Amino acid sequence: MSQVQTAPRTIVDRQTAVKWLRQMHLIRRFEERAAFLYQSQKIGGFCHLYNGQEACAVGSIGMLREDDYLITAYRDHGHALARGMDPKPAMAELLGKSTGCSTGKGGSMHFFEAEKNFLGGHAIVGSHIPLATGVAFAAKYKKTDSVCLCYFGDGAINQGSFHEALNMAGMWKLPAIYYVENNLIAMGTQLERSSAVLDLTVRGGDPFKMPAYRVDANDVEQVAEITQLAIARARAGEGPTFIEAITYRFRGHSMSDPQKYRTKEDLEKAKQRDPILLWENRLLQRGWIDESSLEQMRDEIKEEVEAAIEFAENSPEPGPEDLYTNITVAPYIPQESD
Amino acid sequence: MPILAYRDALNQAMAEEMERDDNVYLMGEEVAEYNGAYKVSQGLWERFGSRRVIDTPISEEGFAGIGIGSAMVGLRPIIEFMTFSFSLVAIDQILNNAANMRYMSGGQFSVPIVFRGSSGMAGCLAATHSHRLEAIYSHFPGLTVVMPATAADAKGLLKSSIRSDDPVIFIEHENLYGEKGEVPDGDVLTPIGKANVVREGSDVTLLTYSRSLINTLAAAEQLAGEGVSAEVIDLRTLRPLDLDTILTSVVKTHRCVIIEENWPYCGIGAGVADRIYQKVFDELDAPIRRVTVKDAPIPYNRNLEASMLPTVDRIVAKINDVLYRNA
Amino acid sequence: MPIEVKLAKVSPTMESGQIVKWLVKVGDKVKEGDTIAEVQTDKAVMPMETFDEGTVARIDVAEGVDIPLGARILVLAKKGEDPKQVAESVGGAGAAPSAASAPAASAAPAAAVSAAPVAVASHASGRVKSSPLARKIAESAGVDIASIPGSGPAGRIVRADVEAFVANGTKAAPAAAVAKTPAPVAKAKVFIPLGEDQNIPLDRMRQAIARGMVAAKTQAPEIHVTVDIRMDEVVRVRERLNKALAAEGVKLSVGDFVTKAVAMSLRRHPAVNATFNGDNANLAQAYVTRHAAVNVGIAVALDGGLIVPVLRNADMYGLRDIRVESEKLYEAARSGRLTADQMSGGTFTISNLGMYGVKQFDAVLALPQVAILAVASAEKRPIVVGDQITVGTMMSVTLTADHRAVDGASAAEFLRSLKGFLEEPTAMLL
Structure with missing residues (x-):
């Protein structure tokens, strides 16, 4: 059932293509600045960067309708921005501010934006895969043709939740698209040390009676094409699709990762296939952009990200009273001793 | 009905x-x-x-x-x-x-x-x-x-x-x-977060929930024959706890026993007792006592299992403790 | 076999005791009936006798340590037994005396005390075991909790103990006081009380009284001023008037004259017909209200308490009406039919114990009123008139006043007026 896509085909118009390039640049710039802020200790806790994987989020989310849903794991900045989240609340969330996309209570791993049907970053590996399945269940239950796009890393498919959820999705023909972003390293464990088979489409497809595809996720157009296929299937009520997106993250698992599991040469080699470079070159070839508009785009993005940082830094911290807000819908009664 | x-x-x-x-x-x-x-x-x-x-x-x-x-x-x-x-x-x-x-x-x-x-x-x-x-x-x-x-x-x-x-x-x-x-017909809702005073009394407050209510009521009835007036409260909602109803009763009776089909350490009773102590310590005339399941895994054997449960006898004994009737 | 002497029940209700003083030491020979120790029980210090004969081999408990009934306190070596060997063979079981107060013998290490299995309870270590509720009640009743014997586990003082203590009126803390000065006791008679102790919970009236009295005693600094008043004229006038009123069935009491005289005196001394309003913590905001009306409260004793109906505008009544109106109030009070109106608004209170033959007493203020008059019996006493001793009907009255509002001189001036009115009742007609 597994297929490997090779030749890119033009599947979006110029305007969308340029928008995607812009989004990829925005994600890259946003995260580079986030890394700097992390090292300046303005961002706390964990911070997992998406550098190198941008095409995967942009090419797939770019194919969704407004009434579709997406949900992802803890490496979630890219997906949020690809879905159109304003970088200001995104950056404010990283800084833990009350203007953040989760009001400063979620942080890097828990971005949410209900208005855009972005159901979050989720930090327990594999835990959100059943949630995605539930969202797809609801879409079908309510007799809509919305779909739910669910992203997770190659580490997550070893969790029981993955198998339980995909089994029910396959059995009930739920409109879900499961994207494993295989960056080949689950934190620090290479794929061959965590999976008995290296072709993940074997694990995600046949066992659950769903088609499985492998795609080169450095190529935003290939990602888009395969996503389009899966979406059409889901909307038609034919059930879920499993997609293995081969990608590579340029940075460590998190900000504290010494990356001893790979050599500098490996990394340099991978960077030659940087999805942004690939897409830029293709658009230049097609004559859809030129160097000067590219230059202008980069400058605008720099400004946009700096404005986001300024917004975040000038935003207020949550007040002490916010500790108890949004715990329950009903009035919350802290069960405290005094 | x-x-x-x-x-x-x-x-x-x-x-x-x-x-x-x-x-x-x-x-x-x-x-x-x-x-x-x-x-x-x-x-x-x-x-x-x-x-x-x-x-x-x-x-x-x-x-x-x-x-x-x-x-x-x-x-x-x-x-x-x-x-x-x-x-x-x-x-x-x-x-x-x-x-x-x-x-x-x-x-x-x-x-x-x-x-x-x-x-x-x-x-x-x-x-x-x-x-x-x-x-x-x-x-x-x-x-x-x-x-x-x-x-x-x-x-x-x-x-x-x-x-x-x-x-x-x-x-x-x-x-x-x-x-x-x-059971009332139709759309009758029991509010979440409200305990129920199942039996009114003046000498001791018995807090319980779920199945333990049955034995707790039996214990209260038995002691009523000895002149002890026990107030029995079914907590119904454990979170959020209806502290008002609990405190009102404890302030009235000055004594409290908590009965649960749960292990003792870090159990519901432990948490409830703490909240009572913090709020109305000066109203208590005796330490709060708890009747819980004994602190062991649950055995298959019928008799062993039964011996762990909060029985009427165990409840009565703890009530007598807080009433200083055991001395 | 050596003899183990255990703490005996020398008081019917005791559950634990303290050896206040050992009267024997290791090596002493004792015989049946000898007093070996003084034991502090929940009631008093009692002598403890031995029922055996032998040589004291070991003393298990130190003076001042609480021990439960039945705990071993001493071991006797019987005739023919070596006390030293006995002491060694029996060691451990009982509590070893603390080094400080250990009598003569083997000074056991102090640590052994805490390791010993004897329940060291309540007052022993200076820490009083009591329930939180008991402490709260004791505090509001103004009772030192340490002076109350505890009936709970390990001597814990519980609510019932405090209530019993307060109800019995034994405020003088006999237990603790006695502990410090053991009564000299020789041979004790054993008194067996009739019936059992009763714990009477405070009913609402009792609670109200207690609250009021505690408030007065804790908030208001009192002064007491007493005068003796010759009542012979009142007695004579009363006799005459009562003859005149006999047809109506009205009979004036001495108290009615007092009420009338008090009301008229209050009219002249508004500083005493007043209430103190405010908080000691914030005297800048406090004030004294001198009342326009003279509303005299008259305390009426009831079963288990007292109540104070108020005779409003008492200064405007004649004696006859005072009698009639007072009687109505007393009757309503005794039958529990007083209205809220009849119990409020008092500006001064009279407490009269004349009918009990008391010589003199002090009343406790009824806050916020600034003064209360305690009226004792009118009785015949030898008095000095001129330079002659003669017999006169005398009555002592004592004014208790809130010194925050009323000074001694003002109190005395009020009493001088009162004395004048009563010694020359016709002056009240002026």
Whole structure:
């Protein structure tokens, strides 16, 4: 059932293509600045960067309708921005501010934006895969043709939740698209040390009676094409699709990762296939952009990200009273001793 | 008022709520075609069909998560655990996702879901199938924990739980399913967060919930014959606790015994006693005593199991302790 | 076999005791009937006798340590037994005396005391075991909790103990006081009480009285001023008037004259017909209200308490009406039919114990009123008139006043007026 896509085909118009390039640049710039802020200790806790994987989020989310849903794991900045989240609340969330996309209570791993049907970053590996399945269940239950796009890393498919959820999705023909972003390293464990088979489409497809595809996720157009296929299937009520997106993250698992599991040469080699470079070159070839508009785009993005940082830094911290807000819908009664 | 079994009261609550709101559905192991492992969902599949009464594979984590995901986008699932012992397999979904979602998302996503099922030491089920997990669930901000003791509350609280916009842990007791009681017809809701003064008294306050209410009332009755006037309160909701009702009673009686089918350490009684001590220490004329299950895993052997439970004798002994009647 | 002497029940209700003083030491020979120790019980210090004969081999408990009934306190070596060997063979079981107060013998290490299995309770270590509620009640009743014997586990003082203590009126803390100065006791008679102790909970009236009295005693600094008043004229006038009123069935009491005289005196001394309003913590905001009306409260004793109906505008009544109106109030009070109106608004209170033959007493203020008059019996006493001793009917009255509002001189001036009116009752006609 597994297929490997090779030749890119033009599947979006110029305007969308340029928008995607812009989004990829925005994600890259946003995260580079986030890394700097992390090292300046303005961002706390964990911070997992998406550098190198941008095409995967942009090419797939770019194919969704407004009434579709997406949900992802803890490496979630890219997906949020690809879905159109304003970088200001995104950056404010990283800084833990009350203007953040989760009001400063979620942080890097828990971005949410209900208005855009972005159901979050989720930090327990594999835990959100059943949630995605539930969202797809609801879409079908309510007799809509919305779909739910669910992203997770190659580490997550070893969790029981993955198998339980995909089994029910396959059995009930739920409109879900499961994207494993295989960056080949689950934190620090290479794929061959965590999976008995290296072709993940074997694990995600046949066992659950769903088609499985492998795609080169450095190529935003290939990602888009395969996503389009899966979406059409889901909307038609034919059930879920499993997609293995081969990608590579340029940075460590998190900000504290010494990356001893790979050599500098490996990394340099991978960077030659940087999805942004690939897409830029293709658009230049097609004559859809030129160097000067590219230059202008980069400058605008720099400004946009700096404005986001300024917004975040000038935003207020949550007040002490916010500790108890949004715990329950009903009035919350802290069960405290005094 | 009609007399119904606890089981049928639960069934009625679900049927009425599903009739009222198409977003309400029931999902779990054997809930549909088999009519439920304990027959709580008897007839619902026939009545509402496979779209709304859904059998699942044995995948507690999976279907708990499916329920939560669907609740995030507007459905109102009732997720049945065949017994709450099996919720341990789904505990990541309940604690990380259901309890935290609203908070983590800054109020953008709520999870109106009911996890319900049987619980308790139902007899010869041994260590893995006799769990009472209410203390664990009550520990977590974001969850509501409800444990009805009577048929009327089984119906009234389940209806309230289904209508709650927050995740509710609704724990039934296997040994109560056949208990009969008067149940109001139709749309009568028992409020969440309100304890019930089941028996009024002036000498000692007895706090309990779920099945232990039966033995607690028996102990109160026995002591009434000796001139002791015990006030019995069914907590009904364990989180949020109805502290007002508890304190009002303790301030009146100055003595308190807490009875639960739970282990003693970090149990419900431990938490409730602490709250009483902090609020009305100066009203107490004796230390609060607790009657709990003995601190051992639950054995298969019938007699050993029975010896662990809060029996009437054990309850009476602790009441006498706080009344200084044992000296 | 050596003889183990255990703490005996020397008081019927005791559950534990303390050896206040050992009267024997290791090596002493004792015989049946000898007093070996003084034991502090929940009631008093009692002598403890031995019922055996032998040589004291070991003393198990130190003076001042609480021990439960039945605990071994001393071991006797019988005739023919070596006390030293006995002491060694029996060691451990009982509590070893603390080094500080250990009598002569083997000074056991102090640590052994805490390790010993004897329940060291309540007052022993200076820490009083009591329930929180008991402490609260004791505090509001103004009772030192340490002076109350505890009936709970390990001597814990519980609510019932405090209530019994307060109800019995034994405020003087006999237990603790006695502990410090052991009564000299020789041979004790054993008194067996009739019936059992009763704990009477405070009913509402009792609670109200207690609250009021505690408030007065804790908030208001009192002064007491006493005068003796010759009542012979009142007695004569009363006799005459009562003859005149006999037809109406009205009979004036001495008290009615007092009420009338008090009311008229209050009219002249508004500083005493006043209430103090405010908080000691914030005297800048406090004020004294001198009342326009003279409303005299008259305390009426009831079963288990007292109540104070108020005779409003008492200064405007004649004696006859005072009698009639007072009688109505007393009757309503005794039958529990007083209206809220009849119990409020008092500006001054009279407490009259004349009918009990008391010589003199002090009343406690009825806050916020600044003064209360305690009226004792009118009785015949030798008095000095001129330089002659003669017999006169005398009555002592004592004014208790709130010194925050009323000074001694003002109190005395009020009493001088009162004395004048009563010694020359016709002056009240002026």
